[in-house]
Each structure stands twice: as C-alpha cells, then as structure tokens.
Amino acid sequence: MASSFLSKLWFWPRFFWRQLTSMRNALILLLLLAVAAVPGSVYPQRSADPNGVKFFYDNEPELAAVLDQLQLFDVYTSVWFSAIYILLFVSLAGCVLPRTKIHFEALRARPVQTPKNLERMPEYLSEAGDSSVLESAMVVLKKRGFRIDRQQESISSEKGYAKETGNLVFHYSLVGVLLAVGFGGGFSFSGQRVLVEGDTFVNNLASYDSFSPGALFNEGQLEPFSLTLDEFDVVYDLANRANIGQPIDFVASVSADFGQTQTTSDIRVNYPLAAPGANVYLTGNGFAPVVTVFDGDGNISYQGPIVFLPQDSNMTSLGVIKAPDALPEQLGIIAFFYPTAEKLTTGAYTSIYPDPISPLMTMNVYTGNLGLDSGIPRNAYALDTTNMEMIAGRDGPVAAIELEVGQSADLPDGLGSVRFDGLLRFASLDVAHNPGGIWVLLFAALSLVSLTMSLMVPRRRVWVRLVPGGKIEFAALSRRDDPNLPQVLEEIVQEIRSGSKK
Amino acid sequence: MTEVVLNEPLSQVSLLFVSSALAFLALALVLFSFQLVKLSTVEAVSSEAKAASSGSIMVDEKIATDKMTATERAGFILLWVSTAILGVGVVLRGVAAGRVPWANMYEFSISGAFLILLVYLTALKIKDLRFIATFITGFALITVFAAVSLFYVEVQTIMPALQSYWLVIHVVVAIMATGFLAVAAGMHIAYLLKASDRARKLFSHFPELLQLERIAYRFNVVGFVLWSFTLIAGAVWAERAWHRYWGWDTKEVWTFIIWVLYAGYLHAMATRGWNGKRAAWLGLVAFLSVIFNFTIVNLFFKGLHVYSGL
Numbered sequence: 001m002a003s004s005f006l007s008k009l010w011f012w013p014r015f016f017w018r019q020l021t022s023m024r025n026a027l028i029l030l031l032l033l034a035v036a037a038v039p040g041s042v043y044p045q046r047s048a049d050p051n052g053v054k055f056f057y058d059n060e061p062e063l064a065a066v067l068d069q070l071q072l073f074d075v076y077t078s079v080w081f082s083a084i085y086i087l088l089f090v091s092l093a094g095c096v097l098p099r100t101k102i103h104f105e106a107l108r109a110r111p112v113q114t115p116k117n118l119e120r121m122p123e124y125l126s127e128a129g130d131s132s133v134l135e136s137a138m139v140v141l142k143k144r145g146f147r148i149d150r151q152q153e154s155i156s157s158e159k160g161y162a163k164e165t166g167n168l169v170f171h172y173s174l175v176g177v178l179l180a181v182g183f184g185g186g187f188s189f190s191g192q193r194v195l196v197e198g199d200t201f202v203n204n205l206a207s208y209d210s211f212s213p214g215a216l217f218n219e220g221q222l223e224p225f226s227l228t229l230d231e232f233d234v235v236y237d238l239a240n241r242a243n244i245g246q247p248i249d250f251v252a253s254v255s256a257d258f259g260q261t262q263t264t265s266d267i268r269v270n271y272p273l274a275a276p277g278a279n280v281y282l283t284g285n286g287f288a289p290v291v292t293v294f295d296g297d298g299n300i301s302y303q304g305p306i307v308f309l310p311q312d313s314n315m316t317s318l319g320v321i322k323a324p325d326a327l328p329e330q331l332g333i334i335a336f337f338y339p340t341a342e343k344l345t346t347g348a349y350t351s352i353y354p355d356p357i358s359p360l361m362t363m364n365v366y367t368g369n370l371g372l373d374s375g376i377p378r379n380a381y382a383l384d385t386t387n388m389e390m391i392a393g394r395d396g397p398v399a400a401i402e403l404e405v406g407q408s409a410d411l412p413d414g415l416g417s418v419r420f421d422g423l424l425r426f427a428s429l430d431v432a433h434n435p436g437g438i439w440v441l442l443f444a445a446l447s448l449v450s451l452t453m454s455l456m457v458p459r460r461r462v463w464v465r466l467v468p469g470g471k472i473e474f475a476a477l478s479r480r481d482d483p484n485l486p487q488v489l490e491e492i493v494q495e496i497r498s499g500s501k502k
Numbered sequence: 503m504t505e506v507v508l509n510e511p512l513s514q515v516s517l518l519f520v521s522s523a524l525a526f527l528a529l530a531l532v533l534f535s536f537q538l539v540k541l542s543t544v545e546a547v548s549s550e551a552k553a554a555s556s557g558s559i560m561v562d563e564k565i566a567t568d569k570m571t572a573t574e575r576a577g578f579i580l581l582w583v584s585t586a587i588l589g590v591g592v593v594l595r596g597v598a599a600g601r602v603p604w605a606n607m608y609e610f611s612i613s614g615a616f617l618i619l620l621v622y623l624t625a626l627k628i629k630d631l632r633f634i635a636t637f638i639t640g641f642a643l644i645t646v647f648a649a650v651s652l653f654y655v656e657v658q659t660i661m662p663a664l665q666s667y668w669l670v671i672h673v674v675v676a677i678m679a680t681g682f683l684a685v686a687a688g689m690h691i692a693y694l695l696k697a698s699d700r701a702r703k704l705f706s707h708f709p710e711l712l713q714l715e716r717i718a719y720r721f722n723v724v725g726f727v728l729w730s731f732t733l734i735a736g737a738v739w740a741e742r743a744w745h746r747y748w749g750w751d752t753k754e755v756w757t758f759i760i761w762v763l764y765a766g767y768l769h770a771m772a773t774r775g776w777n778g779k780r781a782a783w784l785g786l787v788a789f790l791s792v793i794f795n796f797t798i799v800n801l802f803f804k805g806l807h808v809y810s811g812l
C-alpha cells in the first residue's frame with residue numbers, strides 16, 4: 001500500500017522530468033527560444049541602445065510603459081527569456097547525463113550480438129566462402145579501426161564512437177559557454193572616458209565619465225595604469241574624388257604608463273591597446289577648441305579645451321562653455337565649430353569638410369543664472385538658458401560672435417571678452433574587460449570541433465557471418481544518414497576477399 | 503591603413519559583367535522552367551497513360567528523368583556562362599576597390615549569388631541535383647537583380663570599422679554558409695512540393711522524398727557548421743571592434759535566431775514524428791530567416807551593423 005502511494009506521489013515529478021528531457025520538448029524549447037529572441041530586435045534594448053528606449057518613452061509613453069512591464073526593453077535578461085533558456089539547459093543536462101553514462105558503458109562494452117537476420121540490414125551481401133574469410137575480416141576490420149568481437153561463426157564490429165562522443169562534448173560545451181557568459185558577465189566592466197590631446201587618464205573609478213560594472217565587479221580589478229593622449233589623427237581619403245572627406249583611419253597616439261613598463265602606442269578602430277587588466281578601445285573623436293573667457297573685471301573665468309560634440313559628417317560641432325565665476329554675472333556660451341566653414345546665403349555657416357582647413361567658431365552668449373547651485377546634476381554638454389538672457393547671437397541684440405583661431409572678441413556691455421586660443425582633438429576611449437571572454441571562446445571552439453565531429457563521423461556496424469553450407473554474409477548498418485555506406489561495405493568486402501585469397 | 507586608389511572605370515566594367523550575367527541567368531531560368539513544365543506534362547500524361555494500362559509511354563518517363571534534354575543542356579551551359587561572367591564581375595569589383603568584394607550589400611549580394619551558383623554547380627558534379635536548377639537559378643537571379651537595382655553603390659573606401667582581416671574571414675564564411683543553406687532550401691521546397699497532395703503529379707519526376715530529405719540534411723549540416731563558425735568569428739570581431747563579444751545588436755540577434763532554428767531543424771531530424779514535412783518546413787523557415795537577416799534587418803533595423811552602404 002505504502003509503495004503504491006509513494007509511486008503515485010512520484011508519478012507527476014517523474015512525468016514532468018520525462019517530458020522535459022524528451023527530444024520533442026528540447027525541440028520545442030529551441031523553437032521557443034528562437035521566437036522569444038525576436039522582439040529584442042524589434043524594440044530598442046536598454047543594454048544595446050539606451051537612447052532608443054528613451055526616445056520610445058518620449059514618443060509613446062503609454063505604449064512604452066506597457067512594453068516595459070513586459071520587459072520588452074530588456075528581452076535578454078527578462079524573466080520569460082531566462083525561463084526558456086534555463087529550462088532548455090536543465091533539459092539538456094537531463095538528456096545528456098544519462099546518455100554519457102550509456103556511452104561510457106558502450107565504450108567499454110563489446111560490440112553487439114550479431115543479429116540473427118543479416119538480410120534485413122540496410123546493406124547486405126553474400127557469397128561463397130569459408131572460415132578463412134573470417135580470419136581475413138578480423139585483420140581488415142581491425143586495420144580500418146573497427147572494434148571487433150569474434151562471436152563463434154560471426155564477427156560483430158563497430159566504428160565511429162567519436163560521433164556520440166562529439167555529440168555529448170558538443171552539448172557539454174554549450175553548458176560551458178553559458179556558464180562562462182554568466183560568470184564572465186558578473187566580473188566584467190567597461191568605463192568610458194573622453195580624453196583631450198595632452199590629457200592624462202588614470203585608471204580608477206573617479207576618472208571615468210561613465211562606468212558600467214558587472215554584478216560581481218570589485219574596484220580592485222582596476223589595475224593602476226595611466227594613459228596620455230599625445231595626439232589624435234584622422235586620415236582622410238584624398239585619393240578618390242568620390243570619397244573626399246571619408247575618414248579612412250583614426251589614430252590615437254598614446255603614452256602609456258603600466259607601472260613596470262612605459263610605452264607609446266597607437267589605438268585604432270579594431271585595434272585596441274592591451275593594458276593591464278583591460279583593453280582600451282577607441283570609440284569616438286571630435287574637436288576640442290581651446291577657449292579663454294575674460295569676465296567684466298578682466299579676470300580669466302574660463303580657460304582650456306572644451307569637448308565639442310560632432311553633429312554631422314563634416315564635423316560641425318556643438319560645445320557649451322560655462323563660466324560660473326564670471327563677474328558681474330555668470331556667463332554661458334553655446335558655441336558652434338566649423339572645421340571648414342562656408343557661409344550660406346541665409347547668413348548661417350556650415351562645414352563643408354571635416355578637416356580643419358578654415359576653422360571658425362561662432363558663439364551665442366548668455367548672462368544670468370547657470371543654475372549650477374540648485375543641486376540638480378547638469379549635463380556638461382547642454383546649457384539651460386531659462387534663467388539667462390542672450391546678449392549675443394542669432395536674433396539677439398548683437399550678432400553672434402565669430403572667431404578664427406587666435407582671434408578674440410569683446411562681449412557687449414563690457415561683460416568681458418572671449419578668445420579662441422587653439423584647436424585640439426579629443427578621443428573617446430572605452431576601457432573594458434570581460435574575464436569570461438576567453439572561456440566563452442574556448443568552449444565555443446570546443447563546441448565547433450565536437451559538432452563537426454558529431455556530424456561528420458559516421459557510426460557504422462559491420463557484420464560478417466559464416467553460414468553453414470559455405471556461405472559468407474556481410475552486412476552493414478549506420479546510425480543516421482550515411483550515403484557512403486554501400487560503397488564502404490563494398491570496399492571492405494573487396495579487401496577481405498583479397499586478404500583471404502593470399 | 504594605406505591609401506587605396508579606387509578604380510571607378512573598372513568598377514563600371516564590373517557592373518557591365520554583373521548585368522550581363524543577369525541576362526544569361528534570366529535565359530537559363532526560362533529554359534529550366536520550360537523544362538520543368540515539359541517534364542511535368544510528360545509525367546502527367548505518362549501516369550494517366552499508366553492508369554489507362556498502356557505501357558508505351560513508360561519509356562518517356564525514363565528519358566525525362568535520367569537523360570538531359572537539349573533544353574536542359576542549354577540551360578546548364580547558360581548557367582555556367584552566367585556564373586563565369588558573374589565571377590569576372592565580382593573579381594573586377596574587388597580589384598577596383600582594392601579589397602575583398604564584400605563590404606556592402608551590393609557586394610555581398612553579387613559575391614553571395616556567385617558562391618551559391620558555384621556551390622550548386624560543384625555539387626552537380628558529385629550528385630544529380632538537376633531538378634532544383636530552377637530554384638537555384640531563380641534565387642541567384644533575384645539576388646543579382648536586387649543587387650543591381652536596389653543595392654547598387656559606387657566603389658568606396660571602407661570605413662575604419664570594417665578594416666580588419668575579420669571582414670575577410672567572417673563574411674566569406676557567412677556567404678559560404680548561405681550557399682549551402684540555399685541549396686538545402688531548394689531541396690526543402692522540392693520536398694514540400696512533391697509531398698503536397700495537389701502537386702504530387704507535377705513533381706513526380708523529382709527524386710524520392712526520402713532522398714530529397716537526405717540531400718537537404720547534408721547541405722544543412724555543412725551550412726550549419728559554417729554558420730556556427732560565422733557566429734563565433736563575429737563575436738571575436740565584435741570584441742575587437744565594439745569592446746564586447748556579444749551585445750544583442752539586431753544583427754547578432756538574428757544570427758543567433760538562425761543558429762537556434764537550424765539546431766532545432768537538426769533536432770527535428772532526430773526526433774520521431776518530426777522529420778519529413780515538419781523538418782522541411784522548419785528548414786525553410788530557417789532559410790527565410792537567413793534572407794530576412796540579410797535584407798530587412800540590414801536595411802530597416804537599427805543597429806551597429808550599418809554596412810549596407812545605402
């Protein structure tokens with residue numbers, strides 16, 4: 001009674017386990033995984049395209065909120081996506097572990113008993129012969145790498161265990177990939193830093209403009225090193241008329257201090273610098289005009305390079321200068337930079353070439369309250385002009401200020417002056433490390449090798465039997481599709497024949 | 503990177519070759535379709551005749567399936583000629599650009615069509631796959647036509663993000679994978695046509711279903727291994743170029759989806775009750791995803807892979 005109760009209790013878990021680890025379910029889970037991955041390519045993903053998500057929220061806030069509830073902006077970390085792949089991998093383990101045991105046993109066991117009815121095998125030949133054929137068959141099959149079992153009047157042989165080995169290793173390497181992705185992601189980090197020519201960056205948390213660590217990251221992973229951007233160079237295509245102005249290379253020349261060693265090196269797109277504990281990648285670039293702002297009292301209220309954000313392919317760039325200490329009032333400037341300026345008929349400027357051939361900076365100048373004291377963090381690349389008054393600029397009381405390199409201009413009403421001292425470039429650098437990467441690669445490579453093995457190695461059984469009355473039977477069977485089986489059996493029989501005649 | 507001097511006149515010559523390949527492909531397609539229709543009518547007649555218990559037309563059936571008719575032979579000659587011309591066009595494009603000819607959609611398309619034709623024509627030497635000539639030629643024709651009419655761009659120097667030997671490895675293997683998967687997709691179509699109740703008669707000269715399934719499986723297997731390599735190589739390149747090996751960029755997503763679909767197909771082939779029609783549909787859906795990935799995702803989805811050149 002008790003045992004029947006127990007078996008009833010066990011029925012459902014066992015039932016579910018059987019279901020989960022069935023081939024049919026593995027297939028369904030795979031298809032589900034493929035389908036579940038689709039929305040991540042339709043909707044912007046926070047991980048890959050945070051601005052896209054923001055944009056979506058701005059345009060369709062209600063829809064965005066619903067999508068967000070369904071985790072459609074975080075598909076690949078969502079509950080439902082995770083559920084599918086976790087179930088899939090549980091199923092995989094439940095499927096592959098027992099098969100591993102069976103395979104180990106098969107590797108040690110002798111080939112199967114020769115079937116009674118060889119004629120039923122997919123490949124079958126028979127001819128007259130005697131026991132010398134069996135002796136010869138032993139030699140030939142052995143030479144061909146078959147595992148052989150002599151069973152009285154027959155030989156049972158099998159070859160291609162590597163197929164199953166490959167299949168199992170393949171599935172295990174997928175588990176390896178998943179684990180490496182998980183752990184690696186936990187300890188990974190990437191930090192962004194904009195560096196103007198001449199500036200130095202020291203690798204610690206405080207010097208990053210933005211930083212995204214994995215869940216298990218600790219600050220000790222940041223090895224102390226420093227980088228100075230000596231020069232940033234853009235190479236343009238000058239050889240081909242149709243491509244004039246196309247950049248063909250970006251080169252950040254840096255001096256690196258790795259503690260023990262000092263080197264100089266170039267960082268280029270596709271060619272990161274290997275620093276201690278991280279790679280340093282080049283992700284962007286632009287102009288950083290050097291500007292001095294004098295206030296009404298003649299004091300320097302700002303001096304230095306300003307990072308200008310590129311706005312188009314000809315490097316029209318936008319920068320913001322804030323002089324909170326200027327007297328009598330704070331000064332704010334929205335500046336445009338045109339590397340090769342050309343005046344349009346409307347009076348506005350545009351840049352017609354990305355390299356600085358005739359560089360020009362125009363400035364809209366504001367006075368008033370910059371709003372820096374309110375405690376709300378302000379974007380360095382934007383100027384909040386709500387509490388400010390335009391004193392020079394398009395549609396302002398005085399036209400916008402225009403400066404070439406080396407020129408300076410007075411601000412109206414004796415509020416000070418500005419000077420365009422020189423032109424530098426900046427590079428956006430990404431310092432990133434994922435310790436799992438190499439393991440993901442190793443497991444992926446292993447999966448590729450074992451997959452190839454599993455798919456290409458044929459697993460074949462060959463039998464030879466002496467039938468009373470002087471007849472010899474040959475038969476072959478292959479697991480799965482094997483177009484060459486007839487030919488292989490033919491060859492084996494040929495070799496056996498010639499062997500037995502000797 | 504050293505400066506490359508593009509050869510625009512040569513790229514025009516290349517375009518001329520590619521366009522004339524288009525004309526030859528179209529002619530070949532006409533001949534193959536003609537042959538297909540003729541065969542099916544012969545088949546239909548012969549099976550009706552069989553039903554009417556006359557044995558005399560049986561001979562025709564044999565001829566139809568085994569020997570090449572003049573139409574078919576002419577079709578294959580044209581197919582060889584167009585492949586050769588297309589090949590010259592592809593090579594000249596590479597010479598004109600001073601690099602491998604697969605850095606934008608126009609170039610992927612012409613190189614891809616060339617490779618698919620090459621895979622098919624080579625496979626023909628090993629195995630009698632004449633019966634899918636119509637599909638393969640049609641597919642190549644559409645690809646080259648789309649290349650010339652929709653995707654065409656002048657030769658350009660390539661942006662720094664593409665200046666990597668990974669462009670050579672990753673992309674060429676992807677194109678090769680597509681070649682194998684395309685032939686398999688042709689088999690799937692043949693299978694499904696033949697297996698459908700209504701069209702059985704029309705396609706009775708196609709190989710047996712079991713054989714179609716096996717050929718498809720073999721091509722898919724090779725395609726899948728190549729696709730796996732493409733995926734891994736892409737991740738390695740992404741680590742160099744985009745500072746992470748995987749970021750669920752739209753193109754990465756679709757490469758993954760395709761990989762999983764083909765893994766599903768291979769499973770289906772090993773699952774009782776799932777091979778046959780279901781596996782064929784799955785293989786076809788997987789291949790449609792390959793096409794989708796190449797066209798819609800390249801052109802309309804936002805992502806880092808903005809290399810269509812358009």
Ligand code: HEM
Pocket residue numbers: 020021022023024026030088089091092093095096166167170171174451454455480764765768769772
């Ligand atoms: C992450 C999920 C999985 C992936 C990506 C995957 C992928 C593959 C691939 C590509 C193959 C064909 C290669 C070969 O035959 O060696 C294969 C075969 C196979 N898989 Fe999986 N698999 C997964 C999960 C599973 C699960 C859960 C099971 C068990 C239910 C399973 C059982 C098998 C079996 C038995 C074969 C051999 C089929 C044959 O005889 O050809 N797999 N798998």
